[in-house]
Amino acid sequence: MTATLVLCRHGQSDWNLKNLFTGWRDPGLTEKGVAEAHEAGRRLKALGLKADIAFTSVLSRAQHTTKIILGELGQDGLETICDQALNERDYGDLSGLNKDEARVKFGEEQVHIWRRSYDVPPPGGESLKDTxxxxxxxxxxxxxxxxxxxxxxxxxxxxxxxxxxxxxxxGLTGEEIVKRELDTGVPIVYRLNPDTTIASKQELKG
Structure with a gap:
């Protein structure tokens, strides 16, 4: 039995482009983000993959990306379940702030801790541990x-x-995962063993 899990971060959003903390705010995709989503779908199609079901967050940038990918796979009507459990980390009081301006306001070291520590949340927001x-x-x-x-x-x-x-x-630690960068619009394909461990992993970069 082949068990396949495909994870894909949404394409570039308008606030990614503007270097803003986004969190649960809901900006749309840029033209580049739309193109990234189409390319993600084409790369999955080239592998011969067909999804049986899709999951996404309640935020439009993730939903739009998922819809575009499914369109490229010829699966526009596929069952897609949206749930806020899959939403981005809530950046609380940082949401909407330019990251450079936040460094000036709160100090570079403090902003770095909020962004890159595993268990320290920004004011009014979530840590990665909370997420x-x-x-x-x-x-x-x-x-x-x-x-x-x-x-x-x-x-x-x-x-x-x-x-x-x-x-x-x-099986990564909190310290290891905060260092992991995920590019926008790049699918990661996991094949899982019957015991849920990873048989293979393929990152579909250009």
Whole structure:
């Protein structure tokens, strides 16, 4: 039995382009982001992949990316489940701030701690540990059973919600996962063994 899990961060958003903390705010994709989503779909199609079900967050940039990918796969009508458990990390009071301006306001060291520590949240927001606390139960109860039933499952989400999944899948520590960079619009294809361990991993970069 082949169990396939495809993770893809959304294409570039308008706020990615403007270097703003985004979190649960809901900007759309840029033209580049739309192109990245189309390319992601074409790369998955070139592998001969067809999704059986898709999951995404309630934020439009992830939903739009997922819809474009499915369109490239010829699967416009595929069942897609949206849930805020897969939302990006909530940046709280940093949301909407330019990252450079935030460094001036709060100090470079403090902003670095908020961005790159595992368990220190920004004011009013979530740490990556907090994000994992909502993402992982959802994965275990809703997504993983679909994968382990032999289905090909597409998850279109965000940098930090996907980091939380990757941390669990690859057995990484909090310190290791915060250093992992995820490019926008680049699918990662995992083939899983019957015991849920990774048989293979393929990152579909250009």
């Amino acid at each position: 994992a606390a909502r993402v992982l139960p959802y994965y275990i109860h809703r997504i993983q059973p679909q994968v382990m039933a032999g289905k090909t499952v597409l998850v279109g989400a965000h940098g930090n919600s996907l980091r939380a999944l990757i941390m669990a899948l690859e």
